[in-house]
Amino acid sequence: MTKSTEIREPTVVAFLCNWCSYAGADLAGVSRLQYPANVRVIRVPCSGRVDPLYIIKALQEGADGVLVSGCHPGDCHYISGNLVARRKFAMLKSFMEYLGIEPERVQFSWVSASEGGRFASLIEKVVKDVRGLTTSKKIAREERTAANVW
């Protein structure tokens, strides 16, 4: 149980596509680039595989932010997976913002397999954005405490 006075480290869940962004993250690691350790990587076959429910669910389970990253448009291993995803994410981002979820909480980006540096600076930016949020988490379940667990 965390006390409210403690400074809690934010957690960012990152859905990375197997072919570009995950390899980009790998390259960042192999190149010994420094980036915040707040990110939790989930490897997916393609950014098109990311169901909006994954994002909503990650926020519900307590993530402070969610990042989805795939191949640059035109570079998709499955030809058009990221292009279909782009439409879906445009709608999702706009819809979530409309409902009152800060745009910094849910972010989308493109990172290729050769862009280790870009991956490191992307994570830095996302974690900084999420840290900068002053409002409390949205959707998240109430934390289980002795008082509300029966």
Next chain:
Amino acid sequence: MQDQERKMKAAAKRLFDDQKVDVVVGFRKGSLPNSSRPYFARSAADAEHLVWNGFCTANLAAFLPKLFEKPARPKDGYKPPRIAVIAKGCDGRSVSGLIKENQVPRSNLIVIGVPCHGMVTSNKGAKAKKEEVARACQECVSPTVKDADITIDGEGRKPAKTAYARVKAFAGKSSEERWKAFVKEISKCIRCNACREACPNCYCKTCFADQRKPSWVSPANELSETIVFHMGRMFHQAGRCVECDACVNACPMGIDLRLFTQKLAQDALDLFGSTPGIAGDEVPMLNTFAQDDSQCFITDPEEK
């Protein structure tokens, strides 16, 4: 309207007499005063019960995927049923959406288009109001069915212009205010799933909300679960919602779902120029892409 009802009955009877259909999906008088309920007429005699009045709010397209569902063990020589549906403008839009999504075989469907005068608000929920034309009908852009097989003549409502004034007003509030308003609205929900059952787009055999492995939404009575259910269900309508307000009319708690589902319709139009069920796109909006789709929402770490 009486005239329309007479013509509609005659058209339905003629279809049965000519043996063109097995079922006509329409409305009959409800058990309460000032109400109509969906009705499945299976013979010319049944067709006598059909009614057409200001209380025909339900979206009849919602029944079609179930009626066309192939049985698990079809008998030899199974043929899908031939169905006629009485359609208002919004039902017609839903039907064309379902055809696009391969839920309804066009060859076995006869759409009887009735020009719609606008339906009356249902007297349910916390705020039971006087009878007036429902908001969905006031803002309706297509009161008549465009590609009906049989059109009942008569004057319909004048189509409204798409304005989305409420959506714009809501979007103008601060993020925190919007979240509070959303949560306040959603916290009324008793999770009866009536919105889902009434929605013509919610035809999944197993809804994500009913799925248990993995469990997307727990049955626990927690606000967070209700929010996930509604966000998930509403987002599934992205680029498909025809703003018929079947969900709003079905809701026993009077939740203003329209305020949120309309945003999806507005985005579909603004971002991708798609008006579900009207614009002649052959493929559902989110099943396709364009090379020059907007990228403005993408985070670029190198951007200063």
